[in-house]
Amino acid sequence: MHLTTEGAGLDSSQVDAIEAGLNAIGAAEDSVEVIVTDNLVDKVRGLTGDPDYGADRGAGVVGAKTIPTAEDSVIVLNAPEFRRRGAADLERILAHEGGHVLLNRRGETLTGRRHLAGRPQWRWHLLCVGALALDEYRIERALAELGYPTPESCDLDHFEPTMVAVNEILNACVDPRSQNPQFFMEQVIRTQDWLSKYLAYAAPFFPDGPPQAQARGHARANWNDYVGEHWHERATLYATVPSAREPMANPQFDAVLRRGLDLEIALLKQLGFEFTTQGEHYCFWRRGTDALWARRDARLRQALDGDAA
Ligand SMILES: [Zn+2]
Structure with a gap:
């Protein structure tokens, strides 16, 4: 993975947990970009061009969002949410986001399927x-x-x-x-x-x-x-x-x-x-x-x- 940090970032054990999650599901290639940010909503709005994106979901808050790109996928991480969690949680979240990377990579997505x-x-x-x-x-x-x-x-x-x-x-x-x-x-x-x-x-x-x-x-x-x-x-x-x-x-x-x-x-x-x-x-x-x-x-x-x- 290729990691960039915007804001206060994470410590090294948290970064290790991120990598472990991506490895577990088989999505840790260098082409995957991981952005750790203190402002998930603005970052996702900027990357997707969706001005209505919000991070509240039902009874919870979004910790991460994976977005397909021309090269592979970018995973945006909600740093304040991540900083308050333990390594096991972080690993699980990244294994989950890595699953989105796999689906994007194989084209098992909605793109080109409007006719269905x-x-x-x-x-x-x-x-x-x-x-x-x-x-x-x-x-x-x-x-x-x-x-x-x-x-x-x-x-x-x-x-x-x-x-x-x-x-x-x-x-x-x-x-x-x-x-x-x-x-x-x-x-x-x-x-x-x-x-x-x-x-x-x-x-x-x-x-x-x-x-x-x-x-x-x-x-x-x-x-x-x-x-x-x-x-x-x-x-x-x-x-x-x-x-x-x-x-x-x-x-x-x-x-x-x-x-x-x-x-x-x-x-x-x-x-x-x-x-x-x-x-x-x-x-x-x-x-x-x-x-x-x-x-x-x-x-x-x-x-x-x-x-x-
Ligand atoms: Zn998901």
């Missing part, structure tokens, strides 16, 4: 959501095979905040800005995007879903409502896919992406929303009975009251 979604545009949005979750699954599956511990985002401490955050989909429904259907749709799809990644992270480690037996009732009820049987549908598709260390031939990869799109359409329905198509145009709808949404609202209030108590 067909028309209209909403199908492409959901195909992307499904494909990005599939990347996370394949990488975490590789980490499970290499003997890394379960991801911290899937432990019991994170289950409750994650399930409360999913229920905040209600905010999108009552936000006055949601009178603009584009805004409304984007808010809901953003929630689906990280929920879908959360499920993908958990799948290699927890065949029956993330541990939740000791979670509070409203959090478990949110799981049953928003995910429920969908978990098994997703786990069944993922079980047919190899880890990020094993290449997938184009026809197989394309077929899985198409099935991933169907899976995201199903998850969106479970969340209570649906796209419909009319010629070149499409509509975005809230579905479900008033009773369903009233129960969701009651659980959100319960969770907020619990936090205030």
